[in-house]
Amino acid sequence: MKEKTVLVTxxxxxxxxxxxxxxxxxxxxxxxxARDKQRAExxxxxxxxxxxxVLGWVNIELKDLNGIKLAANEINEKYPxxxxxxxxxxxxxxMSVDSEHTEISVIRETLDVNFIGTFALTKALIPLIAKxxxxxxxxxxxxxxxxxxxxxxxxxxxxxxxxxxxxxxxxFQQAGTPVEIxxxxxxxxxxxxxxxxxxxxxxxxxxxxxxxxxxxxxGQHHQSEFIELYPIxxxx
Ligand SMILES: NC(=O)c1ccc[n+]([C@@H]2O[C@H](COP(=O)([O-])OP(=O)(O)OC[C@H]3O[C@@H](n4cnc5c(N)ncnc54)[C@H](OP(=O)(O)O)[C@@H]3O)[C@@H](O)[C@H]2O)c1
Numbered sequence: 001m002k003e004k005t006v007l008v009t010x011x012x013x014x015x016x017x018x019x020x021x022x023x024x025x026x027x028x029x030x031x032x033x034a035r036d037k038q039r040a041e042x043x044x045x046x047x048x049x050x051x052x053x054v055l056g057w058v059n060i061e062l063k064d065l066n067g068i069k070l071a072a073n074e075i076n077e078k079y080p081x082x083x084x085x086x087x088x089x090x091x092x093x094x095m096s097v098d099s100e101h102t103e104i105s106v107i108r109e110t111l112d113v114n115f116i117g118t119f120a121l122t123k124a125l126i127p128l129i130a131k132x133x134x135x136x137x138x139x140x141x142x143x144x145x146x147x148x149x150x151x152x153x154x155x156x157x158x159x160x161x162x163x164x165x166x167x168x169x170x171x172f173q174q175a176g177t178p179v180e181i182x183x184x185x186x187x188x189x190x191x192x193x194x195x196x197x198x199x200x201x202x203x204x205x206x207x208x209x210x211x212x213x214x215x216x217x218x219g220q221h222h223q224s225e226f227i228e229l230y231p232i233x234x235x236x
């Protein structure tokens with residue numbers, strides 16, 4: 001049977017922590033991706049307290065491309081059985097301004113983290129994940145522009161990340177690379193990213209982690225899919 005070892009980026013809090021916890025509770029061995037030792041160790045303590053098999057943590061700062069190479073080397077050496085990468089870490093950019101007032105530096109930083117760093121880590125881990133016939137799952141938002149909510153830095157960075165998923169899925173299929181890649185939109189979730197907003201329709205990280213875990217463990221193929229954890233039901 002295939003080893004069930006997952007690396008979750010940004011696993012020290014928020015949705016990443018919920019995903020790491022519930023995958024762990026369902027039997028996955030967990031590697032915590034974090035960019036701060038103290039925050040990583042705090043999360044590991046909490047995960048271990050509920051009985052999760054945490055293999056360790058890897059320092060992943062998505063703005064540091066050299067650091068990402070080092071992290072990938074470390075993962076190849078220490079965790080050659082890795083079969084699932086959850087690209088969860090991300091930032092919001094500035095959601096308080098319209099595009100005309102968005103600083104270029106904010107656009108650049110948001111792209112650096114949500115797209116370029118995520119791409120660099122994914123690219124560095126594809127050979128290992130292919131060797132283990134594994135999966136890559138991105139935590140994201142839809143690329144379509146909503147008239148109600150459209151912070152440019154964030155939606156542009158996620159659209160680029162979604163394009164990466166679509167392109168890689170086609171390439172894996174065409175080349176016969178044994179890797180599955182797909183995207184998951186968790187829907188509005190109460191976390192630091194949105195100032196812990198808890199309006200109607202928001203979920204908590206436990207519910208999202210649980211639903212995400214059911215999806216991962218459903219035994220189905222999801223190559224190239226964009227999956228809404230909470231599909232919008234239209235009443236017409
Ligand atoms: N919350 C929502 O409603 C919602 C909806 C749809 C999609 N998402 C997506 O879900 C993912 C997780 O978001 P969240 O809501 O859980 O946010 P969060 O609570 O703010 O957590 C973000 C995580 O990403 C890490 N991170 C931030 N910048 C990083 C960097 N430069 N390098 C490496 N790690 C970094 C953070 O680490 P530190 O603790 O070190 O900062 C933290 O672990 C994001 O990709 C987000 O776009 C969220």
